[in-house]
Amino acid sequence: MADANITDFGQMKISANNLLQMYQMLKARFGFLNWWPGDTPLEIALGAILTQSTSWKNVEKAIANLKKGNLLSVEALSGVEPSYLAELIRPSLYYNQKAKKIKGFISYLANKYDSDLEKMKVVSTAVLRLELLDLWGIGQETADSIILYALDKPIFVIDAYTRRILSRHGIASVDDKPYAVLQHFFQDNIPQEVELYKDFHAQIVEVGKNYCRRQRPLCAACPLKK
DNA sequence: GGCCAGGACACCA
């Protein structure tokens, strides 16, 4: 469907050539973002599951409950009842499903990597991605978030904000570009650096939260317009 | 009081 407003937000045409310029503009506006919040790789990985279609504020409440219950370890989460886990992560929305997802991920970690996320780091990104995608409830964005932010391996995360921003700047409509196409658009045109990938995605989420929500009253102030 | 948030899956035609 044609979007008559796209031109309003298309003053900066994002292309392969100026992706880095886009990043610099965002970084100039928001500064280097210390992302993703989390004290340990496990906490970051759990956050990736808990934040599925959920605001981070609600995720924080769920993680705080897990901390309070001393459940932020593979061993503890292995032994916890799914129903109790669901109760603790209740603020994060879809808590029954997410409890099942966490249990599945924890079981995978325990069985395949001896409960040690560090052991995952020596495995290739491609293999890890396939393994994670094979788990119930882990899709492309969640898998890539775990790989990038918890395992410090360079892979670019595409989320709803990325799609929306690219759409509103005239690069891709929201629905017609597969995840992999958008991911390669970034990965093929910026240096393959973990910290850059992390911060670029963080900047996109930040501009998305502040200027590029579904309802668009704030789009006119978007730093990418200038 | 309604909308929507850092998704993913099941089901159906």
Place this chain on the structure above:
DNA sequence: TGGTGTCATGGC
């Protein structure tokens, strides 16, 4: 394979 429904809290 693509569209639609389901999950189901809390902040704004």
